[in-house]
Amino acid sequence: MREEEFSVTPWEVKGKVDYDRLIKEFGTDKIEEGLLTEIKKYTHDLHPLLKRKIFFSHRDLDWILAEYSKGVKFYLYTGRGPSGDVHLGHLVPWIFTKWLQDKFDVELWFQLTDDEKYLFEKKLGIRDAKKFARSNALDIIALGFDPEKTHIFSDIQLSGLLYPQALKVAKRVNFSTTKAIFGFNEQSNIGQIFFTSMQAVPAFLPSALAEKNIPCLIPHAIDQDPHFRLARDVLPKLGYLKPAAIHCKFFPGLKEGGKMSASKREDAIFTTDSKADVKKKISNAFTGGATSIKEQRTKGGNPDKCSIFQYYCYLFEWDDEKLQTIRNECKGGSLLCGECKKRLIERVEKFLEDHQRKREEAKDLLDKYLVEHSKKIFELYDK
């Protein structure tokens, strides 16, 4: 794979991603200044992830806002493939989703695709997938979503409701289409081929249950776009609205290049990591520093290719001025990598201490988000 080559599918991101090219290839729209101004009308301030163009692309977000301005509320839908522990990269779109929920005061449907992970990960058992779904739900709850407005569910747990709806999508998608969109072939298993129908369901389920069309906005990492491209084709055929979406970039790993991946344990900081893990991982991280202290003092470092600086951008320094200071001090040679890492370690440790406490508390809250709503859903079962 040459440097300018990359590939992005819902199951694998390879190479150095060119996000502008991705916008063209996927056919999404760039989030321009005008749209940010429009968002600000309702949110009053802009989330740093928007200002920093980490959320950089969208589909029909302008329409969602126009509807909102007329008093038509949307709901949010996002998800997680529970194939292992949650790392900091996973939190980025969820933290932004919570901000959207708070600012717009809207419902959120949070899908845990344990069926997908079971079907796509050769060695993952169905019990493992269900176990991770439950454990990952704790991380979601720890972020503080409104329990009255948030519905967390796993595909396996809620299949009694989801499968009948998924059939409606599946009837309108042929193998040829999934081959073109996802790159399936004759060796793909028949569950993988069917799965996109399940991911489409939360994009219209609240409308189906309410028996009226409710606009849907899906905040997600851009790699999931193929699923929703397909959903946008099919849903109008079922009488539902096309879901809108807002896309983020991939959180960088601690090594050079690429997306943070749960498969490389050293490359990512997990929400369950200990202080010792955090210290070790960040200390060993790839930076934009020069080869010697002397060189760095004179020539400065390069924050743009530094994984540590990206951590500040994505999650650990929401203050733009302070971020700019880090950047300037790095480039000017006054902030060395050791000190910069030390400061990040402190912030990550503090963040995780807080998150891990809330994650523990979430164990008692699980029913509030999960079972109660599932029960309510089952009452609607025959619809």
Place this chain on the structure above:
Amino acid sequence: MREEEFSVTPWEVKGKVDYDRLIKEFGTDKIEEGLLTEIKKYTHDLHPLLKRKIFFSHRDLDWILAEYSKGVKFYLYTGRGPSGDVHLGHLVPWIFTKWLQDKFDVELWFQLTDDEKYLFEKKLGIRDAKKFARSNALDIIALGFDPEKTHIFSDIQLSGLLYPQALKVAKRVNFSTTKAIFGFNEQSNIGQIFFTSMQAVPAFLPSALAEKNIPCLIPHAIDQDPHFRLARDVLPKLGYLKPAAIHCKFFPGLKEGGKMSASKREDAIFTTDSKADVKKKISNAFTGGATSIKEQRTKGGNPDKCSIFQYYCYLFEWDDEKLQTIRNECKGGSLLCGECKKRLIERVEKFLEDHQRKREEAKDLLDKYLVEHSKKIFELYDK
């Protein structure tokens, strides 16, 4: 299609079926005299559908009996694709299944594949499929299955339990296999491709729920064999037993040749038909009679190519001697088609009068077969 050509798939039967060739092509075993003797050890008499070789083929039925002789009870699993009303042809394997249930005193799981019919019948809505599932269940109950031992369910109704199990099958079947077995192509919808996983589930669900292997015997018309051939490949990989099967021929239509089809309303007698319908349909039926009364009196008729005679064989004359008399009188020219049809009309009318009354009563029994058991199943939901 030349006369010797025919094709049998779960969704279409074309041409004049050569059942001996089908046994070879599908790789099933013919039911020989030795096996009938073996069955009789437990049932004491043989059902006419066995004696008349209408149930003519099997997979591992000898093993089911050997296990039974050691005190290991099997369970029965059969099904119905609810795309319309039930006709007399559908009742043949069900009547035989009831006989098996009575003789062996075993559980029966009866699957209504409303998902399949929705996915495969272009014009059938999901509500239609669910409606037919419920209405067809009345016909099943009317046959008098043991309510304590019979579990009727629709795939859509029970998908909360079935879908998670179907995933286990789906993970182990690729598109290439379904293409070879079912003739799917790139235009097949992704629900159709997935569906066989759902049909495989009742072949191991009772074992999964009981957490021990229970042998399964599936009485069904031979056209469904491709599904169970696939299930027999996959289930051992999940630690379950291969299901055994016993196969019947297709009930003839009232017109010349082929299988009775629900799509040709005139060609079949439906359980909800009126006396006038029955009279009209049988009166217009294709017979083996000669071209004139005079010729028939002298040369006799041909019962082997007569749809009326087939009705006696399959459903309306269980007494072998009396059936032989009809045959002899037809061939000898003493029984003319008009009289023979009149006698059949009387029997069908009587049968339907009785069936329709029981079908009405079944409306009050539905919960006993359906919901009660579904409830029980939902208690086991988390397994």
